[in-house]
Amino acid sequence: MIRGVGSYLPEKVLTNAELAKLVDTSDEWIQQRVGIKERHIAAEGEFTSDLAVAAARKAMAAAGVTADDIDLIIVATTTPDYTFPSAATLVQMKLGMHHGMAFDLQAVCSGFVYAVATADSYLKNGLAKRALVIGAETFSRLLDWTDRGTCVLFGDGAGAVVMDMANDEELAAGRGLLSSALRSDGHHWEKLYVDGGPSTTGKTGFVRMQGAEVFRHAVGKITDVVYSALEQANYTVADLDWFVPHQANKRIIDGAGAKLGLPPEKVVTTVDLHANTSAASVPLALSVAVADGRIKPGDLVMIEAMGGGFTWGASLIRW
Incomplete structure (x- = not known):
């Protein structure tokens, strides 16, 4: 069951008009081809794990749980803070946790869907009781800002869900x-x-x-x-x-x-x-x-x- 959902977007907004000053493009061109008007860009010193933690705290608040109730963290990301350790262990640290397990999952844009299925399997097999599943990216840091075919497409952000097993009444329904x-x-x-x-x-x-x-x-x-x-x-x-x-x-x-x-x-x-x-x-x-x-x-x-x-x-x- 998904018990709570949370999200976080960096404060800085980059509009198509602003992008048009950096690369040969236009608001009309971008909207016509991909339907994007604007995107959020992480601030200097704001990392993937920071975005993940902000979304995670909102998801846990919505679910009515604390970090003490979580024993599995999966972060789906292509843009971890470091090659290692995983962003998930940094999230674990920033949440003040010393228990449970945490790891990253790399399936690029499909990562969150893969992570939800993975967490579901862990829960159903008794390997965890309550999971925090996060999709978090600072994708702007992988962009070539001279390539109009890619730099207009991506942004930064994070979303999270808290998952656990459905109870008997929920399973019956x-x-x-x-x-x-x-x-x-x-x-x-x-x-x-x-x-x-x-x-x-x-x-x-x-x-x-x-x-x-x-x-x-x-x-x-x-x-x-x-x-x-x-x-x-x-x-x-x-x-x-x-x-x-x-x-x-x-x-x-x-x-x-x-x-x-x-x-x-x-x-x-x-x-x-x-x-x-x-x-x-x-x-x-x-x-x-x-x-x-x-x-x-x-x-x-x-x-x-x-x-x-x-x-x-x-x-x-x-x-």
């Missing part, structure tokens, strides 16, 4: 995480990657993307895992109350919704204000939809994402 479908195919790695790393260049590197190729694969792969998750739980698209997709590109979101036959009013979209925050995008969108009252207890919610690797996945949740 069919609530909780019902199914997950996770996929990857490393043959596509060159279509979306960072051109650096400890073992290759010894440097962080920058995001590189074959945008048309990523777009070509996205809608089909997204719908594949959505249908798989629904089939596992014996539901159909018509049963969904909310579709919370990865917020990468408005045209991809609209294309997936149309292919699934979902009315736009059932699709949660935040890409216009957050841009692509990689592993943080799904929990950020969830947080917005819970906070404004759209997602309510008992609703059937599908989360999905696709990212570099390629990785992609979906989870079906009875809220």
Whole structure:
């Protein structure tokens, strides 16, 4: 069960108009192609673990728990503070915890969906009792600010959820995480990657993307895992109350919704204000939809994402 949701966005907002002063682009060009109006950028000295902790505290407050109640922390991120230790252990430290286990999960934009499924497995197998699952990124630090094909797409942020096992009454009502479908195919790695790393260049590197190729694969792969998750739980698209997709590109979101036959009013979209925050995008969108009252207890919610690797996945949740 998801007991609480929280999010955090850095204070600095970078608009399309401001970006147009840095690179050959325009507000019209960006909005027309990807539907983004602005994005948040982490401040100097503000790290991924800081964003993660801020979102985690809000999620724990919403769930009515403290760090003493958590025994598993999973941080989905592509932009950890350090090569090691993991961002998750830094979050653990900053929350004042000396117990439990903490680790990072790297599946790029699909990271949060992978992390939710992983936490669910740990909980159901008795390896943990209560999990803090976080998607957090300072993706702006991987951007080549002279490359208009990538620098306009991404932003920074964090989202978190608190998860534990459903009680008998909730299980009887069919609530909780019902199914997950996770996929990857490393043959596509060159279509979306960072051109650096400890073992290759010894440097962080920058995001590189074959945008048309990523777009070509996205809608089909997204719908594949959505249908798989629904089939596992014996539901159909018509049963969904909310579709919370990865917020990468408005045209991809609209294309997936149309292919699934979902009315736009059932699709949660935040890409216009957050841009692509990689592993943080799904929990950020969830947080917005819970906070404004759209997602309510008992609703059937599908989360999905696709990212570099390629990785992609979906989870079906009875809220």
